[in-house]
Amino acid sequence: MTTQSAPPAIDEYAETARYQRPWYWYDWANSAFVTTTATVLFGPYLTSIATEAACPGLADGADCTTDLNVLGLPIDPGSLHPYTVGLSTFVGALMLIFVGAIADRTKRPARLMALFAGIGAVAASSMFFVKGSNWQLGVALLMVASIALGASLVVYDAILVRIAHPDDRDKVSSRGWALGYLGGGLLLAVNFLMLSNEDTFGGTGQTVRISMLMAGLWWGLFTLIPVLGMWQMRGVERPVVAAKAGVIGGTFRQLSDTFRHLLGLRQTLLFLVAYMFFNDGIQTVIGQSSLYGTAELGFSETTMLTLFLMVQFVAFGGALIFGQVARRVGAWRTVLGGIAMWVLVIVAAFFVPEKALAALFALGVGIGLVLGGTQALSRSMYSQLVPRDREAEFFSLYQALERGTSWFGAVIFGVVHQVTDSYRPAILALIVFFVLGGALLAKVDMARGIREAGNEVPAVL
DSSP: OOOOOOOOOHHHHHHHGGGHHHHHHHHHHHHHIIIIIIIIIHHHHHHHHHHHHHSTTOOTTOOOOOOEEETTEEEOGGGHHHHHHHHHHHHHHHHHHHHHHHHTTOSOHHHHHHHHHHHHHHHHHGGGGOOTTOHHHHHHHHHHHHHHHHHHHHHHHHHHHHHSOGGGHHHHHHHHHHHHHHHHHHHHHHHHHHHHTGGGGTSHHHHHHHHHHHHHHHHHHHTHHHHHHTTTOOOOSSOSSOTTSHHHHHHHHHHHHHHHHHHHOHHHHHHHHHHHHHHHHHHHHHHHHHHIIIIISOOOHHHHHHHHHHHHHHHHHHHHHHHHHHHHHOHHHHHHHHHHHHHHHHHHHHHOOTTOHHHHHHHHHHHHHHHHHHHHHHHHHHHHTSOTTOHHHHHHHHHHHHHHHHHHHHHHHHHHHHHHSOSHHHHHTTHHHHHHHHHHHTTOOHHHHHHHTTOOOOSOO
C-alpha cells in the first residue's frame, strides 16, 4: 500500500475554511438543471417528442404502437428516456475515472470545475432547440450535459476534503445539499408559474423549452460565484506518481496506481460498492419519478411540477435535519436509516392509486425528507475514507461507480416497463438496489477505513 501522509492540522483547515461559502453555491448552481430539466421536464418532454417521431399526428390519449428505429434496434418511445439516462451514465462512468487523475494534476481545481460546468450549461441551454420530432438532438444534449455535470462534481466533491475538518464535513456537505434544493426549488417555482400560464409563453411545449433554457443559464451564471470565490485555491501541485511522464502518460500511470491503492483500502472499496447500489436506486427513482407520475398515475405535468416544488423545499429541511442527526448518532447509522426509509417510499409508490392526489403528495413528503440527507451524508462519509492529496482521483471513482450501475437501474426500469407495459412493477424492481446497498453498508467499518486512509477519525461516526 502507498505510504500515507499525516492528516492535515486544524490550522490548515482554518486557512481553507474561507472557501466553504463560495463552495456551497455550486450545489445551488447545478441543482436547477438537475431539478427542472433532468428530473421534472425532460423525461416527459423527450417521450412526447419520440412519440411524435414514431407516430406522427397521434391523437391525445391514444397509445403509440410503433417503435423507434435506433441503430437498427426497435425502441419503445416510452422507454427512450430511461435508456438514454442509462447510456449517458455508462459512458460517463468510463470517462470520469480519467477526469479525477487529471484533476489531481491541476493546480487550480476551481478553474477545471468551471470548464466542465460551462460545457454542461451550454448543452443544457441548447435543449431549447429540441422540438418537433427531433429526439436525436435531445438524446445527444442530455448525454453531454449529464457527463459534464458528473465531471464538474468530481472536482467539486474533492474540494470538500480541503476546506472542512473531518468533524465538520457532515455539516458542510449537508448545507451544500440543502442550498442546492433551495435553489432548485426557487427556479422550479418560477417554471411552475410559467406552465400555469403556458398560453402566455406560446403553449406547453414552448414553455417547457424556455424553462430548460432558464435552467441551463442558471447553472452557468451561478457557477461564477464558486469559481470566482475559489479562483486562487490551490490543489495538488504535483502528481503523486509519474511526475515526468507527461499529462497523458502520467494520467494513465496515476490511474493504475490509484486502483492498486484502492484494493488495499478494503473499507473504502466496500463503501464504494455499497454506495454504487443504493445510490443507483436513488438516482433512478429521481430520474424516472416524473415519467411515473404522468404516464402511470395520470397526473398532469403541472401537478408533477407542484409535487417536485414541494419536494425541493422539504428536501432543504430534510438535508439539514439529517446533518443534525448525524452529529449525534453518526453519519453511518443515519444513512442506514435513510436507506430503510427509501424502501418504504418505493413500496408506497407502488400502491399509490391513479389520480390519488393526497397519496401522491404524502409520498412526496417522504421522498423529500430522505432525499438530500442520504446523498449529502454519503458524500461526507466517503470524504473521510479518501487518501490525502488524491481526493479527485478517488471522487472520480465515487462518481464513476455511481454511474457505472446507474445505467443498470434506468435500463431495468425501461425493460420492466417494456415487458409489462406498466411502470408500477418497474418502480418496485428498484427495491433490490436499496437492499443490497444497505446490507453492504452495514458491513463497513468506518473507523478502520479512515485509519487505513491515513486520516483523522471524527469524534462521532
